[in-house]
Amino acid sequence: MSIDLGILRASALALVVAWAAPAGAQGLPGQAMLGRQLFFDTTLSTPPGQACSSCHDPATGFRIPDSRVNLNYGVAVGALPRRVTNRSAPTIAYAAFLPEGPPSAHFQVRSNRKSMGELLFIGGLFWDGRARNLEEQATFPFQNPNEMNDLVHNVGSPELVVEKVRNSAYTDLFRRVYGANVFDQPTHAVFADIVQAIGAYERSPEVSPFTSKFDAYRRRQTRLTQDELDGMRLMTGTWNGLTVGLPYTKNAQCIVCHGIEDHLADGNSMWTFSCYTNIGVPKNPDNPFYAQTDSVTNPVGYNPYGDDYVDFGLGEIIYPINGLPRGNRGPGSNGHGDFLAINGGFKVPTLRNVDKRPHPGFVKAYMHNGAFKSLKEVVHFYNTRNLTTVPGEVIDFTQDDPYAHLQGQPLWPRPEVISPQALLNPTGIPGQDGGELGNLGLTDLEEDHIVAFLKTLTDGFVPEGH
Ligand code: HEC
Ligand code: HEC
Numbered sequence: 001m002s003i004d005l006g007i008l009r010a011s012a013l014a015l016v017v018a019w020a021a022p023a024g025a026q027g028l029p030g031q032a033m034l035g036r037q038l039f040f041d042t043t044l045s046t047p048p049g050q051a052c053s054s055c056h057d058p059a060t061g062f063r064i065p066d067s068r069v070n071l072n073y074g075v076a077v078g079a080l081p082r083r084v085t086n087r088s089a090p091t092i093a094y095a096a097f098l099p100e101g102p103p104s105a106h107f108q109v110r111s112n113r114k115s116m117g118e119l120l121f122i123g124g125l126f127w128d129g130r131a132r133n134l135e136e137q138a139t140f141p142f143q144n145p146n147e148m149n150d151l152v153h154n155v156g157s158p159e160l161v162v163e164k165v166r167n168s169a170y171t172d173l174f175r176r177v178y179g180a181n182v183f184d185q186p187t188h189a190v191f192a193d194i195v196q197a198i199g200a201y202e203r204s205p206e207v208s209p210f211t212s213k214f215d216a217y218r219r220r221q222t223r224l225t226q227d228e229l230d231g232m233r234l235m236t237g238t239w240n241g242l243t244v245g246l247p248y249t250k251n252a253q254c255i256v257c258h259g260i261e262d263h264l265a266d267g268n269s270m271w272t273f274s275c276y277t278n279i280g281v282p283k284n285p286d287n288p289f290y291a292q293t294d295s296v297t298n299p300v301g302y303n304p305y306g307d308d309y310v311d312f313g314l315g316e317i318i319y320p321i322n323g324l325p326r327g328n329r330g331p332g333s334n335g336h337g338d339f340l341a342i343n344g345g346f347k348v349p350t351l352r353n354v355d356k357r358p359h360p361g362f363v364k365a366y367m368h369n370g371a372f373k374s375l376k377e378v379v380h381f382y383n384t385r386n387l388t389t390v391p392g393e394v395i396d397f398t399q400d401d402p403y404a405h406l407q408g409q410p411l412w413p414r415p416e417v418i419s420p421q422a423l424l425n426p427t428g429i430p431g432q433d434g435g436e437l438g439n440l441g442l443t444d445l446e447e448d449h450i451v452a453f454l455k456t457l458t459d460g461f462v463p464e465g466h
Contacts, residue, residue: 030177035201037170038194044164045079045148052141052198055089060364061353061458062091062207071363074284074370078146083298085146086289086311087127088370093459094350096203098274099123101132102321103314118421119340121276121314127346127368128317129276134202138195145301146292154300158191165194210268212352213456218264221463224456231453234446236260252382252440252450253430257348271351271457276314278344278422279437280385280397280415284371310417311369315343344417355455369416375454379447386428386438387411394439397423 038044042051055076057065064070069077076085101124108120123129131137141147143156150160165174166183175182178193185193201207216222224232232241235258237251242262257277260269290309295302303309312327318340319328327343328334346368355375357364366372372381386395390408398420403410415423428438442450 030173031197031200032204032206033201034170034173034177035197035199035204036206037168037173038165038198039201041168041170043168044142044150044161046150046160047079050079050148052092052138055141055147056092059356059358060362061356062093063364064089065358067361067363070365070370071373073286073288074365074373075287075289076147078144078301079149080145083146083149083301084288084292085144086287086303086309087368088365090127090347090349091353092202092207094208094270094352095125095134096208097270098125098272101125101129103129103276103318119342121318121342121345122274124274124347128313129347130317134199135192135195138198138202139191145298151300159187161194162187162190165190209459211459211461213458213461214453215268216461216463217456218269221466222461225452227449227452228456229453230446231449231451232456234442234450235453250441250446251430252442253436254351254382254450256436258351272348274347276342276345276347278313278342278346278415278417278419279382280344280418280423281346281367281369281381282371282413283416284367284369287369312343312417313368314345315340315417318342338419338421341419341421343419343422344415345422351454352457353459354457355451356458356460375451376447379442379450381412382437383440383442383447384411384438386425394427396426397438398426 039052039056042049042054044051055064056062059065064076066077073084074088076089078084099122103121103124105119105121108118121129125131125134125137131140139158142150142158142161145151145154150157150164152160165171168174171183174193177197182193183190213222213224213228217224229241233239233248234250234252235254236242236245237248237253237255238245239248240246243255243260244262257273257275258271259273260271261267289303290307292298292301292303293306295304310327315327315338319342320326324334325332328336328338329343354366355364363373366375366378372378386397387393388395388406388408388410390406393406393408395402395406395410397415397418400420402418403414424434425436425438426433427435428440429435430437430440
């Protein structure tokens with residue numbers, strides 16, 4: 001059986017993905033205004049000094065605004081400066097459009113030698129989908145000891161957050177939005193209002209404006225340069241830059257996971273299907289979380305595994321929900337190992353604003369662990385993940401030990417999680433034996449063109465004559 005996997009996967013997904021409407025945007029405008037105050041309020045952490053925006057700054061596409069932190073760590077630094085998060089901070093822009101969590105399973109047929117079908121998980125917030133929606137998500141950072149650190153006796157304390165808001169500069173606005181007696185409510189009710197307001201801001205057009213050059217191009221308000229056009233065509237594999245069209249000279253397969261819409265009538269392109277997959281990103285050896293092992297000073301947020309820490313991604317969530325250990329490996333597993341093929345699977349992030357930065361020399365950190373520091377590096381990884389220093393040699397990640405018997409040196413460090421079921425890439429050549437990435441056959445210039453196109457996804461473009 002020979003089926004074009006890319007198209008099959010994309011079209012089947014199109015049936016199951018229903019984008020959530022940004023409900024809050026139509027709600028009280030005051031709610032979003034209040035949410036904005038909360039989002040940028042640096043007094044809400046313990047000690048004061050850290051706001052949501054400290055890790056999600058509009059100037060960087062709502063990600064970490066510190067170039068040195070991105071370069072040296074790749075993950076976020078908490079309100080207590082010696083603490084770090086285990087993962088990088090994703091954008092919050094367009095998160096309002098992600099389907100609600102927890103990630104739900106959809107059966108996906110694949111014509112592959114190793115398996116005829118796979119479970120595809122879709123929906124949820126965080127790199128592993130563990131938060132249901134924006135409102136629930138907003139309860140986490142306050143109560144995370146490695147983030148805003150509002151804990152009392154090592155237990156997350158909504159009381160502490162509510163107390164800080166009660167003493168804030170915008171209590172009048174809070175009363176106007178939620179009623180004069182809002183602060184007479186029980187703590188949990190005020191806390192619910194706080195996260196609802198933050199959610200309303202995150203759902204507002206200010207956070208998801210759809211004003212990139214790409215959006216203007218789709219609305220026929222501007223043209224793309226020759227390089228940008230080539231990048232778009234490589235990413236979609238078609239001459240017209242849509243999912244269906246005359247095949248282009250090469251197909252880098254990007255939209256198989258970073259999904260787009262062909263018609264504006266179907267909505268704006270989100271550049272993600274919100275599904276989870278393991279693309280074989282290496283460990284980030286500079287992540288200070290590996291050394292954050294002190295259970296005495298940080299009993300809730302320390303890393304009990306030290307250097308052996310492995311981030312199983314979706315496997316951190318789905319197995320425990322089903323009463324199995326995280327990653328479901330080794331002693332304590334049900335003997336079936338990673339039977340859902342979800343370990344090392346992370347949410348496919350939107351590509352919108354992926355290049356947004358305050359100045360060209362500013363470094364951003366990419367992927368769940370911030371291992372990559374430039375878009376060129378990311379694209380080069382997709383292009384050559386399966387290759388070694390010996391021309392023509394490929395690493396077959398479906399083998400028990402993909403690194404045995406290699407003649408050359410691998411071009412990339414080994415994936416943080418090698419999962420034969422998820423890294424379906426005997427050759428890495430798109431369309432061949434289930435290959436999607438790893439051996440795309442792009443030239444250096446073609447990589448640059450993809451990067452050029454990715455830059456057109458930055459919001460704030462003003463078309464000429466507008
Ligand atoms: C110390 C840095 C830090 C602070 C402060 C912080 N975040 Fe985050 N944020 C992160 C990290 C790291 C992640 C990813 C964590 C994960 O996936 O496990 C994240 C993830 C998110 C996501 C999920 C996005 C997606 O695509 O799934 C949202 C939404 C979000 N944060 C909103 C907020 C809000 C609202 C606040 C303030 C209440 C906040 N953050 C404060 C670091 C931070
Ligand atoms: C098989 C699915 C898949 C394909 C195909 C794919 N991606 Fe991704 N992409 C992902 C996943 C999953 C992540 C996050 C992985 C992680 O953090 O471990 C990601 C992350 C990224 C990031 C980092 C974004 C961020 O916020 O850190 C960029 C940039 C990116 N992809 C661009 C591309 C481009 C360009 C292509 C085509 C050459 C492509 N992707 C093809 C699944 C895919």
